Amino acid sequence: MDQDKAQTPSNKVFKHGAVEIYWLKHDGFKIKAKEGVVYIDPYKLSGDQEKADILFISHDHFDHLDETSIKAVVKPETTIFCSDDCKAKISDLVDVDSVISLFPNDEYIFGHLKIVATFAYNIEKPFHPKEKQWLGFLLQIAETKIYFAGDTDHLKELESIECDIGLFPVSGIYVMDAQEAAGLANVIKPKVMSIPMHWGAIIDDQNRLVGSIDDAKKFCELCQGPSQILTPIS
DSSP states (O other), X not given: OOTTTEEEEEESOEEETTEEEXXXXXXXXXXXXXXXXXXXXXXXXXXXXXXXXXXXXXXXXXXXXXXXXXXXXXOTTOEEEEEGGGHHHHHHHOOOSXXXXXXXXXXXXXXXXXXXXXXXXXXXOSSSOGGGOOEEEEEEETTEXXXXXXXXXXXXXXXXXXXXXXXXEOBOTTSOBHHHHHHHHHHHOOSSEEEEESOSSOBOTXXXXXXXXXXXXXXXXXXXXXXXXXXXXX
């Protein structure tokens, strides 16, 4: 494997232009730019955390709508974007500036941030039904387009996405496996970097590790463009 193409877990931050991307573990990310601090699906965070200007929650599963993590990162001025079925629960959980529900294909401009909600569902698995209208996100921050796939399979609706950085689930079982995720990445062709997520954090109720470092490495091996495995900061 080309070590310049698929780096081993040694970096806690990926930087591109004015944007810094930190992997928190599982599907959780913190994105920092001069415009502010953005979190996506923070998981197993507690204590003193850098506060979010904007928080995205893709769907209501426990490992994405993690109540402890949400409480740890929000402040009264935080704006939260989420799938519609999360809105009431989050509104009851925290007192923040606003909680805004999104549906697939919604577009939203919030200050300097451009948001497109994308489809995220399973084709043959039962875990993420299309009718739930759960989400991925395409975010444009400081001229950088970041695609967060969410919990999804390789969908035709996603193949026209254009991004600089792609964040793809690789665990299999509940989402795409590494080969399927690399297949989607190779169609989308992120201009700068593809990063694997959804691995290494969850033991499911059948005592299975949901994604391993081997899945992340396989994803990188199969990606035709640049790829990188991040080390979680939490």
